[in-house]
Amino acid sequence: MPTPRQVAHAEAHARILEAGRRQLAEHGADGLSLRAVARDVGMVSSAVYRYVASRDDLLTALIIEAYDAVGSAVETAAAARTTPGRRFVRAAHAIRDWGRDHPHEYALLYGTPVPGYEAPESTIAPAARVPATLATLVAAAEAAGTLDPPAPSRIPRDLAGQLRSTVGQLGLNLSPAAMLALLHGWSAIYGFVSFELTGQLKGTFDPADAAAAYEFGAIARTVGFTDA
Amino acid sequence: MPTPRQVAHAEAHARILEAGRRQLAEHGADGLSLRAVARDVGMVSSAVYRYVASRDDLLTALIIEAYDAVGSAVETAAAARTTPGRRFVRAAHAIRDWGRDHPHEYALLYGTPVPGYEAPESTIAPAARVPATLATLVAAAEAAGTLDPPAPSRIPRDLAGQLRSTVGQLGLNLSPAAMLALLHGWSAIYGFVSFELTGQLKGTFDPADAAAAYEFGAIARTVGFTDA
DNA sequence: CACAAGTGAGAGCACTGCTCTTGATTTGCT
DNA sequence: AGCAAATCAAGAGCAGTGCTCTCACTTGTG
Numbered sequence: 376m377p378t379p380r381q382v383a384h385a386e387a388h389a390r391i392l393e394a395g396r397r398q399l400a401e402h403g404a405d406g407l408s409l410r411a412v413a414r415d416v417g418m419v420s421s422a423v424y425r426y427v428a429s430r431d432d433l434l435t436a437l438i439i440e441a442y443d444a445v446g447s448a449v450e451t452a453a454a455a456r457t458t459p460g461r462r463f464v465r466a467a468h469a470i471r472d473w474g475r476d477h478p479h480e481y482a483l484l485y486g487t488p489v490p491g492y493e494a495p496e497s498t499i500a501p502a503a504r505v506p507a508t509l510a511t512l513v514a515a516a517e518a519a520g521t522l523d524p525p526a527p528s529r530i531p532r533d534l535a536g537q538l539r540s541t542v543g544q545l546g547l548n549l550s551p552a553a554m555l556a557l558l559h560g561w562s563a564i565y566g567f568v569s570f571e572l573t574g575q576l577k578g579t580f581d582p583a584d585a586a587a588a589y590e591f592g593a594i595a596r597t598v599g600f601t602d603a
Numbered sequence: 604m605p606t607p608r609q610v611a612h613a614e615a616h617a618r619i620l621e622a623g624r625r626q627l628a629e630h631g632a633d634g635l636s637l638r639a640v641a642r643d644v645g646m647v648s649s650a651v652y653r654y655v656a657s658r659d660d661l662l663t664a665l666i667i668e669a670y671d672a673v674g675s676a677v678e679t680a681a682a683a684r685t686t687p688g689r690r691f692v693r694a695a696h697a698i699r700d701w702g703r704d705h706p707h708e709y710a711l712l713y714g715t716p717v718p719g720y721e722a723p724e725s726t727i728a729p730a731a732r733v734p735a736t737l738a739t740l741v742a743a744a745e746a747a748g749t750l751d752p753p754a755p756s757r758i759p760r761d762l763a764g765q766l767r768s769t770v771g772q773l774g775l776n777l778s779p780a781a782m783l784a785l786l787h788g789w790s791a792i793y794g795f796v797s798f799e800l801t802g803q804l805k806g807t808f809d810p811a812d813a814a815a816a817y818e819f820g821a822i823a824r825t826v827g828f829t830d831a
Numbered sequence: 832c833a834c835a836a837g838t839g840a841g842a843g844c845a846c847t848g849c850t851c852t853t854g855a856t857t858t859g860c861t
Numbered sequence: 862a863g864c865a866a867a868t869c870a871a872g873a874g875c876a877g878t879g880c881t882c883t884c885a886c887t888t889g890t891g
Contacts, residue, residue: 380858380867380869405633409847409848409849410846418871419871420849421849421850421851421870421873422871424849424850425868425869429848430847486715487710487714488801499806528820531817533813534808534813537809537814540807541807544806544807558818559791559818559821562791562794562818563787564794565797565803566790566792566794566798569793573716575713575793578727579769580762580769582761586765586786588759589758589759589783593787594787596753597753597787597821597825606890608838611838612837612838615838637878637880638879646839646840647839649841649881649882650840652879657880658880
C-alpha cells in the first residue's frame, strides 16, 4: 500500500507533468522551462528537481505521452469497419488532425530533433505505433488481395535486406513490394502533414483541407490500395 | 565611393555573418548565440549590435543564404542534359545531398519553425527556388508529352482555385492534374528527406541511400514522368 | 581645429538549467 | 513517546542567454 508520502509525491509529480503538458502545448518545446513549470505548480525551481531529474527527463515523459496520444488516435481511425484502403486514408487524416490540434507536440515528435536531446530507448516503442498501424493496413489489403503495389524493378541487395529486416520487426506478412509501398506511403503522409504544419503551404494551398483529402487519396492509390 | 569606415563596417558585418554561419553549421539554430558569435570575432556582445539588429536578424540573413545555397544546388542538378524525369530525380537527390551535408541549415529551412521567429518577406522569394525548379521540370515534361499524371477524379472547387492560383504564381504552363502531381512529388521528396534527417528511419532503413534512390524513382513515376 | 558620427567596452536586467546547502517537516522504527 | 532517518521546500549561487544603456574613445568631415 502506498504511504501518504508516496501519494503526495505522486500527486506532485502528476501536477508537474500536467503543467509541463500545458506549457508545451502553449509555448512549444523550447518554451518548456522548468522554472515556469515550478511557478505554475507553486514551487520554487529547485524543488521540482525532487520529482523530475532534468528538463530532458520531463521532455521524455511528455514525448511518450504524445506518441501514445497520436498512436491511439490513429489506431482508432484505422479500426473503422471498412476496407483497408479507406482505413488507410482515415488514418492519414487522423495524423493530420492530431497534428493540427497539437502542433507543438507534433513538432516535438516529428520535427527537428531538439538540440542536445537524445531520445532514450523508452520512446521507440510508442513511436512505432503509427507506422505499425499503417503497416497492418497494408498487410490486411495484401491478404485480402486488394493491394497492387507498384512492381519494383530491381531491388539492390542491401535494400532487400533492410526490407526483410523491417518486415520482421513489424511481425507482419508483407511482400517486399508492399513494404516499399508502405515506406512511400508513410513518408508521403508525413511529408504532406509536415509541409502544412511548418507553413510551407502558406500562400499556395493555405486552407489545405481539400488538398489533404485529395493527396491522401492519391497516396493510398500510389501505395497500391485498390479499395480506397 | 565607400569611405574607409564603411569598408570597415562591411568587413565586420561579413565577419559576423561568417561566424554565425560556422556556428549554425556546428551547433544548430538554437546554439546560435550572439555572445558566442561575438567571442568568435573578438568583440564583446554589445558591440555586435552595431552590425546586426538582433539574433533574429542574423538568423534571417543565414536563412536566406541557406535557401540560396540549396536552391542553386537543386537548379544545377536540374539543369543536367537529359530528360525531365531524370532531372527530377537528380533534383531530388540534390535536395537530399544538400540536407545531409547541412543538416542544421536544412532543419532551419524545412524543419520546425524556430519559436518566436516569424519569417520576414525577404525569405519567401529564395524559399521558392526549390519548388519552382521542380515545377519547371514537370512543365517541361508536360510540354514534351512525357508526363502522364494520375487523372484526378473530381477536384473540389476551392482546390481547383488554389491550383489555378499557384500555377499562376509559378508563371508556368501547367495543367491542374500536373500541378496536383507536383504537389504530391514535392511533398513526398520533402517527406522522405525529412524522414531521414530527423532520424525516423533509424533502425529500419538506416543507411538510406538505396531506399532514397528507389523512392525518388518511385516518386517520379507517381508524379507521372514517363521518361525517368 | 572642432564637432558629430561611429565604435567598442562595460555594467546591468531578466531570463534559463542546474547544484548545493540549510532548515523544517514528516515518517517509521524502537 | 521519543528519536533518527528520510524527505521536502527554499534560497543562494554559477554559468549561460538576448538585449539596453551609458561612457569613453577614435575617426572622418566641415
